[in-house]
Amino acid sequence: MTERVRDVNEDELLRRIFPLLPVGGSTQVGPGDDAAIVAAPDGRFLVSSDVLVEDRHFKTRWSSGADVGHRAAVQNFADIAAMGGRPTALVISLVMPGDTPVEWVEDLARGLAEACKPQRAGVVGGDLASGESIVVNVSVHGTLDWRDPVLRTGARPGDVVAYAGVRGRSAAGLALLDSGVIRPTHQHPLVKAYLRPDPPLEAGRRAARAGATAMLDVSDGLLRDAGRIALASDVRLDLDGAAFDDDRRVLSDAALVVAQSALRAGDAGELVGDIGQAEAANRLMNQWIWSGGEDHGLLAAFPEDVALPEGWTRIGQVHPPGKAAPRVTIDGRRPVVSAGWDHFEA
Amino acid sequence: MTERVRDVNEDELLRRIFPLLPVGGSTQVGPGDDAAIVAAPDGRFLVSSDVLVEDRHFKTRWSSGADVGHRAAVQNFADIAAMGGRPTALVISLVMPGDTPVEWVEDLARGLAEACKPQRAGVVGGDLASGESIVVNVSVHGTLDWRDPVLRTGARPGDVVAYAGVRGRSAAGLALLDSGVIRPTHQHPLVKAYLRPDPPLEAGRRAARAGATAMLDVSDGLLRDAGRIALASDVRLDLDGAAFDDDRRVLSDAALVVAQSALRAGDAGELVGDIGQAEAANRLMNQWIWSGGEDHGLLAAFPEDVALPEGWTRIGQVHPPGKAAPRVTIDGRRPVVSAGWDHFEA
Known part of the structure; x- marks a missing residue:
């Protein structure tokens, strides 16, 4: 029988997911407390957010949990890269119906981990809630490593x-x-x-x-x-x-x-x-x-x-x-x- | 006639919301680019995330947009305070049905702004998407101002x-x-x-x-x-x-x-x-x-x-x-x- 998220309590679900999540090179305090702590060596950090909604941005009959996790991570990494930065840490919020298979959630965590690994980015926290359809929100953080950011505003005629x-x-x-x-x-x-x-x-x-x-x-x-x-x-x-x-x-x-x-x-x-x-x-x-x-x-x-x-x-x-x-x-x-x-x- | 979010395009909706959002004391680059830049003077930052789902965490017949915005902000501030920190910046993701009144969204922004003001926290970015019901995700960032964090792990017998x-x-x-x-x-x-x-x-x-x-x-x-x-x-x-x-x-x-x-x-x-x-x-x-x-x-x-x-x-x-x-x-x-x-x- 497929195990569903409503069959396990929230703390148990977190205990199942945590070990699958990537630990980043910048993580000082990871998930499990009220907030995480992430290094920002040059005294500032980049932050951006993208939300994926079931049947708007993905369909579960096409995308596996790992596909969704991968996509959620890399599209956020792209926002950091577009500033000239390097991703350091993700925070994930996951809204899902009670009948979502636990396996799907674990698979999502694996997809996140796979995408994070080459970047040495970690998942440092998040939130879980139940809802009508799956919503995955990723907030991504990054560092500019002392470089100037590249904004949208700087293009000049002749470029x-x-x-x-x-x-x-x-x-x-x-x-x-x-x-x-x-x-x-x-x-x-x-x-x-x-x-x-x-x-x-x-x-x-x-x-x-x-x-x-x-x-x-x-x-x-x-x-x-x-x-x-x-x-x-x-x-x-x-x-x-x-x-x-x-x-x-x-x-x-x-x-x-x-x-x-x-x-x-x-x-x-x-x-x-x-x-x-x-x-x-x-x-x-x-x-x-x-x-x-x-x-x-x-x-x-x-x-x-x-x-x-x-x-x-x-x-x-x-x-x-x-x-x-x-x-x-x-x-x-x-x-x-x-x-x-x-x-x-x- | 009530104006709905599906009646305005996304860029127009953002143009309406942006001026209502609070600018924080730590914001170096605010909303409108691929990522925001926030100061982290002591070389690290606190981050946490909370998601509010319509009919799970709030009902629109009880809570105004401003109530939801206020709640989303302060419950995140509480996570930062619980580490001993001070909130600096919020990133908001908003999923909502196309028939959500534009006024409701503007009201949400006002509620966020009101809650942010005494903390000098800013809303530095976010994402919008359509979905079956309203989901508001807030990622909050904070600073420890060179203090040690207070974790959950340090309680000792006799305390x-x-x-x-x-x-x-x-x-x-x-x-x-x-x-x-x-x-x-x-x-x-x-x-x-x-x-x-x-x-x-x-x-x-x-x-x-x-x-x-x-x-x-x-x-x-x-x-x-x-x-x-x-x-x-x-x-x-x-x-x-x-x-x-x-x-x-x-x-x-x-x-x-x-x-x-x-x-x-x-x-x-x-x-x-x-x-x-x-x-x-x-x-x-x-x-x-x-x-x-x-x-x-x-x-x-x-x-x-x-x-x-x-x-x-x-x-x-x-x-x-x-x-x-x-x-x-x-x-x-x-x-x-x-x-x-x-x-x-x-």
């Missing part, structure tokens, strides 16, 4: 726009699962990219050391997040339409499969309409590349004379803001794909 | 057990609302104690300075939380049955009203049974005092020769652990009331 990480993979993996043509598996690279994103964390630190003027984690889609840098820095970003041709090659088969499946099901909506399969696949690919969320790549601006560090590719240029011009253009023109993910859109 | 704050008020306020005899109002002191708990934050710092050997925030009931100190320190706590006579005087009328209402409704269960009104009220009061949660008072152990600082009252003594003895006794005997709140109990 080079660069990207680190993959584009569209997570969106493509999600679309494959959604279309029902493939079952959740870590064997398929796109599905794995969705279940277990792998943000270029070290590239964030390299960008900071190289003198990046602005940087952010692309979680809601490249166009939307580029718009955020543009707005914060009061500039315009012009992106190269050909920038992600390597990613296109990786995505093209999946785009065709998903387009075919959508055409068959007749549920493709405005995306497909009267256009052929090839054009439908092409539009899907554009959507994934420019608006797909959750790859957690990094977008940054660098001074023109800086040699881009390892892992970074030039994808555009920073311009002065235009009077009527959109904040983000592709090859000088207003993008025709939607900007990206909005959490409350109907 | 005095002391308590700061009120007992049973929140549980009584909740019972009054639950019984339907009173409507939610800040005018009634017990209902207010439930809607807006007021933990003795300064008393926590005073205890640390006075040399408390162990301390925790009592959030799940005095007996349960006393058991946690006893277990962590490997001691036994014997509490004085008469310790909270002042609180009893404050609670007695409410206990009578709730007992009467339960007897009338015939839903009093084992609590009342064949006993009279006075005895039913007395048992209710014991329940509130010993097992009521959410007053967020502080429980600590002090060396015998220490003069208890302002706000602290002696309520018992620390003894060596007994072979078959329970971890916590009242006047030397095993308590007959239930220990307190368990988050997953059916």
